[in-house]
Amino acid sequence: MKTLTALFAATAITLTAGLAQADVRPDHIEGLLKSGAVMPFEKLNAAALAKHAGASITDTELDHKNGVLVYEVDLTDTAGKKFEVKLDAKTGAVLEDKQDT
Template identity: 40%
Template structure:
């Protein structure tokens, strides 16, 4: 029983540590990172996402710090009205994820 409780406690701690590693960045911090050249401009990141889906329109964006890596998340609708979720490395502009939303 003690072993089971210890495993459950360990799983909870690992889960909490994982959640704590990703955080949303506010507009002021995002602009500071952009101005410092740490991340690409939002226009460049948006253009890279739209290049994947010509004729699309961006519906929502957010910048997160995930494990020390800045990730720019974009939800967009393509010309056929299909919704897509994209993730880009905000420092390099590399497309990390590009999949149709369920």
């Protein structure tokens, strides 16, 4: 019985963690933009590019992370270095800026 309880608890924790960091469904994005919950993507992209002059965007993603909408931007600079910039999707504030290895 203890094994079954432990297995159930581990499964519940794993599912909860997945929901806490789930991608926003594409059909919800327009409503988030209209409501102001998400800043226009052009402004978010510009904020990410401002961190790495001359870089280009290779990928973007909008996620829920711990109750916050986070806009993730993958960049590659002219030297081929890759970066990931995470922004608060509502305010545009930079939450994280790191070089990918």
